[in-house]
Amino acid sequence: MRKVFLTVLVVLLGVFGWAQGDKLKACWIYVGPVGDYGWSHAHDQGRIAAAKALPWLETQYVESVPEAQAEAYMDRLVKQGCQVIFATSFGYMDSVLAAAKKHPNVIFAHATGFKRAPNVATYMADFYQLYYLNGLMAGALTKSNKVGYVGAFPIPELKRHISAFALGVRAVNPDAKVLVRWIYEWYNPAAAKEATEALIADGADVFAFTEDSPTVIQVAAEKGLPSFSHYSPMQRFAPDYVVSGQLVHWDKIYIDFLSKVYAGVYTPKNLQNVDYWWLLPQGAVELGGKFGEPINPKFIPVLKAKVVDHPVFGKISVYDLVMKELALMKDDELAFDPFQGPVKDRHGKLRVPAGLRMTKQQLESMEWAAPGVAGPWPNEPK
């Protein structure tokens, strides 16, 4: 009897072990709750899509992990058998490197970071191209020539996005201004609401934002004013007032990365130079406030009616301009770029010389403001 039992146990263990060996376990650490409809939510959607697409993938996640506790959580995930760990907040950077040193056989990937190691890769899906296109539409829609922007923190990522947005606004409406207000929080609906009210009081009539809730959209819609969705498909919060926006597809990066780990292309020894900076061509980002719909059909007629004199395309409607430049950027990163020189900052200083573009490093550390940006801009270079 005992022998039978032992045999069964051994066979079971064998089967289980084999099944385990064939799987890859990837784990995610989120800084916010997965239901926040912002950053962590989007990463979790990527995780779910990757798990669906890759039958050999097993996933696990922990949400709302404070940045100071990230390392302890990573240790725990390693103990629970995670072979790949995605750390999805900028603030996890040093914890990721410390954990990676402790666990040299585990693969780490850090979103938005810039520090790498043999077993630490970095990745980012960036929106600056889309912000420029949103800016084109905002510039065409504003009647007061004041576009409102509610920003979370004055960090390079937002400065890059707001500047790209302002360049778009100015490309179709040289008189327009982008009024910026900061709320100094990633998620604070009350602050976002008051900031939007303040912008409305100052005369802004079209809105864009970087904050993890649909507050700006809702407040603008109450007053009948158009806005642009940010990050998640927020068009459904105001289907008549959201013009377009930016959407992310983290799953594209996750599937690519995990497939390469599974195939043995990426190992814990060769990630030193693995840095994903994925934009439109790779399909990591999408234009729109709703998946599969780049511009809300309700706004197409007015955008088609607004014709501008473009230096390259001549007389062209804003709608056609957006679609044309979207196609160009999707097709080939080199065909068109919002920060195509010459670009001056708002004080008239030349920042990108004619014929040049900004490098990834320059984009990631950008502090200056594009012409048309109005409002406080901490750390602005002279």
Place this chain on the structure above:
Amino acid sequence: MEDLVWTTLIRALAFGTPILLAGLGEIFAERSGVVNLGVEGMMALGALAAFAVAQSTGLPLLGLAAAVLAGAVAAALFAVAAVSLRANQYVAGLALTMLGLGLAGLLGKPFEGAPLAHTLSETSLMALALLLALALWFVLRHTYWGLVLRSAGENPETVDAMGINVFSVRYAAVVFGGAMAGLAGAFLSLAYRPSWADGITSGLGWIAVALAIFASWHPLRAVVAALFFGALYHLSYRLQAQVTPELLKAMPYLFVVLVLSLSALGRGPSGAPEALGTPYERGERR
């Protein structure tokens, strides 16, 4: 300029409404002698209850009632510990804040990001808050029950000697405070920004606690204080280019410290109930 004053006043009223509602509740609880630091947690539970009920039934007024109930139940729970069992009020209150925030976050998962078809108007709730302030001032100042409530906070022994149960009075005040905090939460999730999300209260409960002190436990001064805090909050965005926003946002707390210091020096209005924060025990001499 005229426009700046006008819009600031309107926004101050809107932003001041939740802190006024919750602050009035806290004033009642504290006037009876009980400090309840759980306002933030009760507000979160109220906001969730309001949204959940309004969203599933389509009746925002029913949501409002649910919020009042949720806040009251949470406060009753606190009262068991802080009034009946004589636990440290500050610790029990902090626990209630943490419990409320955590529970609301957990139970609220299915409602995150859900749209709300029928909302309440900001203006009607603003008016309600102002009327409540007036009514509560009257009750507190000019009625028998107001006198009993104030006495429970000033000198509970006397209330007891009068043959009135101090515990019942304090229970009633604390539960009423919870109901008001729940109402404040409902304002947030049904009117101010109709939606539910974890962390929707974002510290407003604490401002309400500060408001009770700043208003020196007086319902009408609470209106002025709420307007003042609301105006500061609005201006921190309006005047962002001119004034550091951090400074304007720290103002409510700065003013609380100022008022407390002044009253300690005996130069300003204080009005802190004598027995505030002290659990009552029958037959014990202070």
